[in-house]
Amino acid sequence: MDTxxxxxxxxxxxxxxxxxxLGLLVALVLFxxxxxxxxxxxxxxxxxxxxxxxxxxxxxRYRRHGGELPRIYYLLYNVMHSLVTQGLLALAWxxxxxxxxxxxxxxxxxxGDRALFGNYLKPFGVxxxxxxxxxxxxxxxxYEAELT
Numbered sequence: 001m002d003t004x005x006x007x008x009x010x011x012x013x014x015x016x017x018x019x020x021x022l023g024l025l026v027a028l029v030l031f032x033x034x035x036x037x038x039x040x041x042x043x044x045x046x047x048x049x050x051x052x053x054x055x056x057x058x059x060x061r062y063r064r065h066g067g068e069l070p071r072i073y074y075l076l077y078n079v080m081h082s083l084v085t086q087g088l089l090a091l092a093w094x095x096x097x098x099x100x101x102x103x104x105x106x107x108x109x110x111x112g113d114r115a116l117f118g119n120y121l122k123p124f125g126v127x128x129x130x131x132x133x134x135x136x137x138x139x140x141x142x143y144e145a146e147l148t
Contacts (some may be wrong), residue, residue: 007139017115024111027104034101043102047109054080062128069128075130078121083110 008016013092031038079085086106093103113119126133 009143012116017118020111021115024109024115027107027111029102031101032106038101038104040102042100045103047104047105050080050086050106050109054078058128067127071124073128074122074124081110081113081119081121083107086110 040070040090054077058069058077090103090106093100122128
Protein backbone atom coordinates (compact mmCIF):
# COMPACT_ATOMS: atom_id res chain seq x y z
CA MET A 1 0.00 0.00 0.00
CA ASP A 2 1.18 3.52 -0.74
CA THR A 3 -0.37 6.96 -1.18
CA UNK A 4 -1.44 6.15 -4.75
CA UNK A 5 -2.55 2.53 -4.23
CA UNK A 6 -4.74 2.33 -1.18
CA UNK A 7 -5.08 -1.40 -0.85
CA UNK A 8 -3.32 -4.19 0.99
CA UNK A 9 -2.20 -7.51 -0.34
CA UNK A 10 -2.42 -10.52 2.00
CA UNK A 11 1.29 -10.09 2.82
CA UNK A 12 1.06 -6.38 3.62
CA UNK A 13 -2.09 -7.01 5.66
CA UNK A 14 -0.23 -9.64 7.69
CA UNK A 15 2.65 -7.22 8.24
CA UNK A 16 0.30 -4.48 9.43
CA UNK A 17 -1.39 -6.96 11.77
CA UNK A 18 2.05 -7.91 13.11
CA UNK A 19 2.80 -4.25 13.84
CA UNK A 20 -0.45 -3.90 15.77
CA UNK A 21 0.40 -7.18 17.49
CA LEU A 22 3.61 -5.66 18.79
CA GLY A 23 1.64 -2.65 20.06
CA LEU A 24 -0.80 -5.05 21.74
CA LEU A 25 2.07 -6.94 23.35
CA VAL A 26 3.65 -3.73 24.70
CA ALA A 27 0.30 -2.51 26.07
CA LEU A 28 -0.40 -5.90 27.71
CA VAL A 29 3.07 -6.09 29.28
CA LEU A 30 2.66 -2.60 30.73
CA PHE A 31 -0.85 -3.42 31.93
CA UNK A 32 0.17 -6.63 33.68
CA UNK A 33 3.38 -5.09 35.03
CA UNK A 34 1.23 -2.51 36.80
CA UNK A 35 -1.69 -4.80 37.65
CA UNK A 36 -1.79 -3.83 41.33
CA UNK A 37 -2.22 -0.18 40.29
CA UNK A 38 -5.02 -0.80 37.76
CA UNK A 39 -8.45 0.44 38.77
CA UNK A 40 -10.67 -2.30 37.38
CA UNK A 41 -13.96 -0.46 36.95
CA UNK A 42 -12.47 2.24 34.66
CA UNK A 43 -10.40 -0.39 32.83
CA UNK A 44 -13.43 -2.55 32.05
CA UNK A 45 -15.61 0.45 31.15
CA UNK A 46 -12.92 1.85 28.83
CA UNK A 47 -12.43 -1.54 27.18
CA UNK A 48 -16.12 -2.30 26.69
CA UNK A 49 -17.60 1.10 25.82
CA UNK A 50 -15.84 1.15 22.43
CA UNK A 51 -17.93 -1.80 21.23
CA UNK A 52 -21.07 -0.85 23.14
CA UNK A 53 -21.25 2.40 21.21
CA UNK A 54 -19.30 1.60 18.06
CA UNK A 55 -20.00 -2.02 17.17
CA UNK A 56 -23.06 -3.50 18.88
CA UNK A 57 -25.70 -1.16 17.42
CA UNK A 58 -24.52 -1.90 13.88
CA UNK A 59 -24.09 -5.61 14.54
CA UNK A 60 -27.61 -5.93 15.94
CA ARG A 61 -29.11 -3.97 13.05
CA TYR A 62 -27.08 -5.98 10.53
CA ARG A 63 -28.29 -9.29 11.96
CA ARG A 64 -31.92 -8.17 12.18
CA HIS A 65 -32.13 -6.51 8.77
CA GLY A 66 -29.15 -7.97 6.91
CA GLY A 67 -26.99 -6.37 4.32
CA GLU A 68 -27.21 -2.64 3.90
CA LEU A 69 -26.99 -0.36 6.91
CA PRO A 70 -27.38 3.39 7.23
CA ARG A 71 -24.01 5.17 7.27
CA ILE A 72 -24.47 6.21 10.90
CA TYR A 73 -23.48 2.69 11.99
CA TYR A 74 -20.24 2.90 10.00
CA LEU A 75 -19.54 6.34 11.45
CA LEU A 76 -20.15 5.11 14.99
CA TYR A 77 -17.81 2.19 14.42
CA ASN A 78 -15.08 4.27 12.82
CA VAL A 79 -15.20 7.07 15.39
CA MET A 80 -15.16 4.69 18.34
CA HIS A 81 -12.45 2.44 16.86
CA SER A 82 -10.19 5.32 15.90
CA LEU A 83 -6.82 5.65 17.60
CA VAL A 84 -7.30 9.41 17.21
CA THR A 85 -10.62 9.42 19.10
CA GLN A 86 -9.38 7.16 21.88
CA GLY A 87 -6.05 9.01 22.08
CA LEU A 88 -7.91 12.29 22.54
CA LEU A 89 -10.12 10.67 25.16
CA ALA A 90 -7.01 9.43 27.01
CA LEU A 91 -5.45 12.90 26.86
CA ALA A 92 -8.65 14.50 28.16
CA TRP A 93 -8.81 11.89 30.94
CA UNK A 94 -5.19 12.58 31.94
CA UNK A 95 -5.80 16.34 31.88
CA UNK A 96 -8.97 16.06 34.01
CA UNK A 97 -8.12 13.25 36.43
CA UNK A 98 -4.48 12.36 35.86
CA UNK A 99 -2.75 9.36 34.36
CA UNK A 100 -3.77 5.85 35.34
CA UNK A 101 -2.90 2.40 34.08
CA UNK A 102 -6.55 1.60 33.31
CA UNK A 103 -6.16 3.80 30.20
CA UNK A 104 -4.19 0.94 28.63
CA UNK A 105 -7.56 -0.73 28.06
CA UNK A 106 -7.98 1.61 25.07
CA UNK A 107 -4.94 0.51 23.04
CA UNK A 108 -5.41 -3.09 24.19
CA UNK A 109 -8.89 -3.07 22.66
CA UNK A 110 -7.92 -1.30 19.43
CA UNK A 111 -4.62 -3.13 18.87
CA GLY A 112 -6.34 -6.42 19.71
CA ASP A 113 -9.09 -5.79 17.15
CA ARG A 114 -6.53 -5.09 14.45
CA ALA A 115 -3.88 -7.68 15.35
CA LEU A 116 -6.05 -10.62 16.41
CA PHE A 117 -9.15 -10.15 14.26
CA GLY A 118 -7.92 -7.99 11.35
CA ASN A 119 -10.65 -5.42 12.04
CA TYR A 120 -9.82 -2.00 10.65
CA LEU A 121 -12.02 1.01 10.05
CA LYS A 122 -15.07 0.25 7.88
CA PRO A 123 -15.51 1.86 4.45
CA PHE A 124 -19.09 2.63 3.39
CA GLY A 125 -18.92 0.42 0.28
CA VAL A 126 -18.54 -2.91 2.06
CA UNK A 127 -20.81 -4.92 4.34
CA UNK A 128 -20.71 -4.06 8.04
CA UNK A 129 -19.65 -7.62 8.79
CA UNK A 130 -16.78 -8.94 6.64
CA UNK A 131 -17.87 -10.38 3.30
CA UNK A 132 -15.58 -10.45 0.27
CA UNK A 133 -16.63 -7.77 -2.21
CA UNK A 134 -16.92 -8.98 -5.84
CA UNK A 135 -14.86 -5.99 -7.01
CA UNK A 136 -12.06 -7.05 -4.66
CA UNK A 137 -12.17 -10.60 -6.01
CA UNK A 138 -11.81 -9.25 -9.57
CA UNK A 139 -9.01 -6.91 -8.56
CA UNK A 140 -7.13 -9.64 -6.69
CA UNK A 141 -7.36 -12.02 -9.66
CA UNK A 142 -6.08 -9.32 -12.04
CA TYR A 143 -3.33 -8.27 -9.63
CA GLU A 144 -2.14 -11.83 -9.02
CA ALA A 145 -2.17 -12.57 -12.76
CA GLU A 146 0.23 -9.68 -13.32
CA LEU A 147 2.63 -11.04 -10.68
CA THR A 148 3.10 -14.37 -12.47
